[in-house]
Amino acid sequence: MSRGRFLQRLGRDPAPLLDVRARVYLLTLLGPLFVYNISLKLARIGARPEETGAYEALQFLRSDILFDLGYATLWAGLFIVAKSGLPRRAATVTFHAATILVAVLTTATHFYYVDTGSALSLHLISYYLSAPGEIQSVVASRISPGVAALAIVPLLYAVFVPWLLARALDRRSGPPGPGRGTVRQRGSLLGLLGAGLAAAGLFLFSLPANPEATGASESFIRAPLVNMVSAEIEESAYEDRIEVNEEKIRKSLPQDTSLAKTPRTNKRNVVLIQLESTRARSVTPYESVTPSDEDGEGPEITPFLDRLAQQSLVAENAYTTVPHTSNSITAINCGITPPTTPRGTDGLAEDVPARCLPGLLGEQGYNTAFFQSATENFESRRQVVENFGYEDFFPLESMDREGFERANYFSYEDDIMLQPSRKWLSKITENGQQPFLATYLTGTAHDDYGVPSRYGTKEFSEDPLLNRYQNTVRYQDFFVRNLIQQYKDMGLYEDTVFVITGDHGEAFGEHGRFQHDKVPYEEGVKIPMMIHDPQRPGWTSGGARVEELANQLDLLPSITRLLGYRVEGGEYPGEPLWNPPEDRTLNFSCWGSRECLASLEDGMKYVYNYGDTPDELYDLSRDPMEENNLLSGASDSERREADERRTQLLTWKARVEAIYGD
Numbered sequence: 001m002s003r004g005r006f007l008q009r010l011g012r013d014p015a016p017l018l019d020v021r022a023r024v025y026l027l028t029l030l031g032p033l034f035v036y037n038i039s040l041k042l043a044r045i046g047a048r049p050e051e052t053g054a055y056e057a058l059q060f061l062r063s064d065i066l067f068d069l070g071y072a073t074l075w076a077g078l079f080i081v082a083k084s085g086l087p088r089r090a091a092t093v094t095f096h097a098a099t100i101l102v103a104v105l106t107t108a109t110h111f112y113y114v115d116t117g118s119a120l121s122l123h124l125i126s127y128y129l130s131a132p133g134e135i136q137s138v139v140a141s142r143i144s145p146g147v148a149a150l151a152i153v154p155l156l157y158a159v160f161v162p163w164l165l166a167r168a169l170d171r172r173s174g175p176p177g178p179g180r181g182t183v184r185q186r187g188s189l190l191g192l193l194g195a196g197l198a199a200a201g202l203f204l205f206s207l208p209a210n211p212e213a214t215g216a217s218e219s220f221i222r223a224p225l226v227n228m229v230s231a232e233i234e235e236s237a238y239e240d241r242i243e244v245n246e247e248k249i250r251k252s253l254p255q256d257t258s259l260a261k262t263p264r265t266n267k268r269n270v271v272l273i274q275l276e277s278t279r280a281r282s283v284t285p286y287e288s289v290t291p292s293d294e295d296g297e298g299p300e301i302t303p304f305l306d307r308l309a310q311q312s313l314v315a316e317n318a319y320t321t322v323p324h325t326s327n328s329i330t331a332i333n334c335g336i337t338p339p340t341t342p343r344g345t346d347g348l349a350e351d352v353p354a355r356c357l358p359g360l361l362g363e364q365g366y367n368t369a370f371f372q373s374a375t376e377n378f379e380s381r382r383q384v385v386e387n388f389g390y391e392d393f394f395p396l397e398s399m400d401r402e403g404f405e406r407a408n409y410f411s412y413e414d415d416i417m418l419q420p421s422r423k424w425l426s427k428i429t430e431n432g433q434q435p436f437l438a439t440y441l442t443g444t445a446h447d448d449y450g451v452p453s454r455y456g457t458k459e460f461s462e463d464p465l466l467n468r469y470q471n472t473v474r475y476q477d478f479f480v481r482n483l484i485q486q487y488k489d490m491g492l493y494e495d496t497v498f499v500i501t502g503d504h505g506e507a508f509g510e511h512g513r514f515q516h517d518k519v520p521y522e523e524g525v526k527i528p529m530m531i532h533d534p535q536r537p538g539w540t541s542g543g544a545r546v547e548e549l550a551n552q553l554d555l556l557p558s559i560t561r562l563l564g565y566r567v568e569g570g571e572y573p574g575e576p577l578w579n580p581p582e583d584r585t586l587n588f589s590c591w592g593s594r595e596c597l598a599s600l601e602d603g604m605k606y607v608y609n610y611g612d613t614p615d616e617l618y619d620l621s622r623d624p625m626e627e628n629n630l631l632s633g634a635s636d637s638e639r640r641e642a643d644e645r646r647t648q649l650l651t652w653k654a655r656v657e658a659i660y661g662d
Helices: 003-009 020-047 054-081 085-116 122-130 132-142 145-173 181-205 224-239 246-251 303-309 325-334 342-347 357-362 378-388 414-429 464-489 552-562 636-659
Strands: 258-261 269-275 313-319 367-372 392-394 436-441 496-502 529-532 544-551 565-568 585-589 597-601 604-608 616-619
Touching: 020 054, 020 085, 020 145, 054 085, 054 181, 054 224, 085 224, 122 132, 122 224, 122 342, 246 636, 258 357, 269 325, 269 464, 303 464, 303 529, 313 552, 325 357, 325 378, 325 436, 325 552, 342 378, 357 367, 357 378, 357 436, 357 552, 367 378, 367 414, 378 392, 392 414, 414 436, 414 464, 464 496, 496 552, 529 552, 544 552, 552 565, 585 636, 597 636, 604 636
Parallel strands: 269 436, 269 496, 313 544, 367 392, 367 436
Antiparallel strands: 258 565, 313 529, 496 529, 585 597, 597 604, 604 616
């Protein structure tokens, strides 16, 4: 007996598992979503610096195609069961909302990758959802009419078109008929089971990625949502892998320290100049990456800093620890390893687990002030600065902006700080000079690299983005010159120690990444660092160079030692710049929960990306641009050594997270 005649004998006509209305809804939402997702992935593939053939492109698209097919199959199964009434309405609304969410996340992932060269994680999404003010200005700075259209048009389509088509279909065909009985119900349940198994299989097949074979990271190969979920699952495996004694770690922090006078104590002024997004290779005293002119010499990016370096103590191999501003200024001011995650960074507004330089000097009668050309609202800067111990805070909101240009989405050009600086210095010295600590945090070199017109521009690179950045670094060189000249004009120069350092570096695709948060390579973590002391003849006559490894944690002990103070009640991990240990390992973490780690020891740089890409090892003495990964084709012993360094890094990361309860 045929299936049709069997159903007729049961009083039922054969009917498709999906009614017309369900098919319309699924096709009008899933078809465009499929095309949209694949189009964005093709755009990312086309933006890769490496040439991509048809076979490689198909490998990159495999996960996205399988995810889209699995997603469609899953919802088809749900619509098979939810025939009418409340179940159908619930399925329709949920499907509509879920599909819009998938499109939004795919779009956000795409533009985040275009902007930074790295993947958007659920951790970062969660952080920005909890602090929307932190991302609002960033997003606004990136939105052009074309970008807005690319985001808004698909959203409008997804919200309205399927609903309008379904309504038109309802009016034409009338309400759906009554249910079709037991046989149909069993068919629906079997259809759901089959669709669920098929969807699960497609999702599983979308997971595998082979970075070594394709030359791309797992996060790039996988579909955006597949990568977010799988990365979260994979990362959870590390949570219980490393055990540390959190109580012991917190007790070892310098939370009860103070400064004690010694026979060498000399209450001189201290100026901290923290250069935003300034990498060592873009500062002339280090290694200027500029094209040569006809005379064989390229234009200098930072000529003033170059001259100043010849009269200063210069750390030739200085590094940040976490390439993010709030974290870097914590290391500089407080002498401890900063938090490595956005959540930990947020916590700095509540508490800093150490006595910081402004508070220590404040107890010794120092006036303290923090100036920045950026808004006070970004990452709760006012609260963080107060927790450092600064008495006075001068953000952008407190400054007269007339005659000054905006440099990026949260900063004006740095010369805007000169007049407030002069006013504050005049106030504290008018009744007799008092010692002070003044910190200046520049902002001009932060992305999106708007070059103020005040000092013109030069051609440093054929890459327009890099050229704009180099010109913003050049602008900061003028600011440092102007600031030190201000101190000379006010008669404060000779009795002031000037400490100049980058907060972190900046990347421009050297390793496929941009900006700084997720850049563990030299362009992201190697920074300029120098101390200029007019009363140090050995430094001012030809300068002094320190070749040993140094980082921002060394600045607090360097300053207190220069002033002749002894630290009591605890210890800071850094060492004076002029006397760093010879046998030293520096550890680095990208700004994120589980993004990337690196360590540098004996000139060998190890990079760990949590499996997103193969482990990396570079000999910086022979390969300063980190182009030759020594772990490609490495021996078993070399692999074991890399495993040991990975374990050491994960232990260090766990210890840092224990400090901040992260």
